[in-house]
Amino acid sequence: MRLAFAAALVALTALGTGCGTEGLPTEGNATRGKQVFTSAEGQCAACHVLADAGSKGKVGPSLDDAFAGAREEGFKESTIAATVLDQIYYPTEGSGMPAKLVEGEDAEAVAAYVADVAGDPEAIKAAAAKKPTGKGGKADGKSIFASAGCATCHTLAAAGSKGNIGPNLDEARPSVDKAIKRVTQGKGAMPAFKGQLTDAEIRAVAEFVSRSARK
Ligand code: HEC
Ligand code: HEC
Structure with a gap:
């Protein structure tokens, strides 16, 4: 992670000499950034862990881990934002991260947001204390669907989600058993959630999907 960060900094320094510092994202609207992070356009939440966003994607590296070191060493937020x-814009080719999921202001906003919160010990502590369950400690399938990143990859009307990396669940109408199997084991581009979600949470989100897709 350190190495990747250092390499990105070198690349940026090279970039910076060409166009001056005006192009670097020191501004960016962090509130908008959080929306972009979890949106169907940004899809960041589907692939990355970020405590502040409540996201648990495992396809890419944890952004908390990636930037905790830089934050600790006192790198400026603007520097981290520039790296993000x-x-x-230029993810390592073939690495699994699509280029330019968002551009322009949305890209700057999400970069500023990640720089603001990634690796923040407070956010990590708060997220660890907060179980992904509904009120009363009962696993709430709908909120798990949102926080586990399902929404970023799947369309499901009952969840208000429009992701299109995976099949449209309103059309697929999976049985509870099939949904439990997919969520537990993953398949193709879908990560396995075993270990990330408890068995009760997996059952709750599977029941939510199966029940609401059949309406
Ligand atoms: C389909 C999965 C996927 C999506 C969607 C995705 N990423 Fe990534 N991301 C990856 C992978 C895989 C890597 C590792 C790339 C590599 O090894 O070079 C990565 C790397 C990164 C890194 C570098 C972390 C490091 O260790 O230095 C950052 C920052 C990042 N992504 C931010 C984002 C943001 C912000 C978004 C949303 C706009 C996003 N990603 C969307 C898969 C994804
Ligand atoms: C990174 C994207 C991604 C994420 C995140 C994701 N899925 Fe998937 N999902 C897919 C893909 C792709 C498939 C198709 C797998 C295949 O059959 O090859 C799939 C398949 C499924 C299926 C089977 C649909 C059918 O009937 O064929 C269900 C159910 C499902 N996902 C539910 C979920 C739930 C619930 C979550 C969150 C806990 C989730 N997915 C998270 C991408 C994703």
Whole structure:
């Protein structure tokens, strides 16, 4: 992670000499950024862990882990944001991160947001204390669907989600058993959630999907 960060910094320094510092994202609207992070356009939440966003994607590296070191060493937020922006536009080819999921202001906003919260010990502590369950400690399938990143890859009307990396669940109408199997084991581009979600949470989200897709 350190190495990747250092390499990105070198790339940025090279970039910076060409166009001056004006192009670097020191502004960016972090509130908008959080929306972009979890949106169907940004899809960041589907692939990355980020405590502040409540996201648990496992396809890419944890962004908390990736930037905790830089934050601790006192790198400026604007520097971290520039690294994230660079990654959005120019991810390592063939690495599994699609280029330019978002561009322009949305890209700057999400970069500023990630720089603001990634590796923040407070956010990590708060997320660890907060179980992904509904009120009263009962696993709530709908909120798990949102926080586990399902929404970023799947369309499901009952969840208000429009992701299109995976099949449209309103059309697929999976049985509870099939949904439990997919969520537990993953398949193709879908990561396995075993270990990330408890068995009760997997059952709850599977029941939510199966029940609401059949309406
Ligand atoms: C389909 C999965 C996927 C999506 C969607 C995705 N990423 Fe990534 N991301 C990856 C992978 C895989 C890597 C590792 C790339 C590599 O090894 O070079 C990565 C790397 C990164 C890194 C570098 C982390 C490091 O260790 O230095 C950042 C920052 C990042 N992504 C931010 C984002 C943001 C912001 C978004 C949303 C706009 C996003 N990603 C969307 C898969 C994804
Ligand atoms: C990174 C994207 C991604 C994420 C995140 C994701 N899925 Fe999937 N999902 C897919 C893909 C792709 C498939 C198709 C797998 C195949 O059959 O090859 C799939 C398949 C499924 C299926 C089977 C649909 C059918 O009937 O064929 C269900 C059910 C499902 N996902 C539910 C979920 C739930 C619930 C979550 C969250 C806990 C989730 N998915 C998270 C991408 C994703």
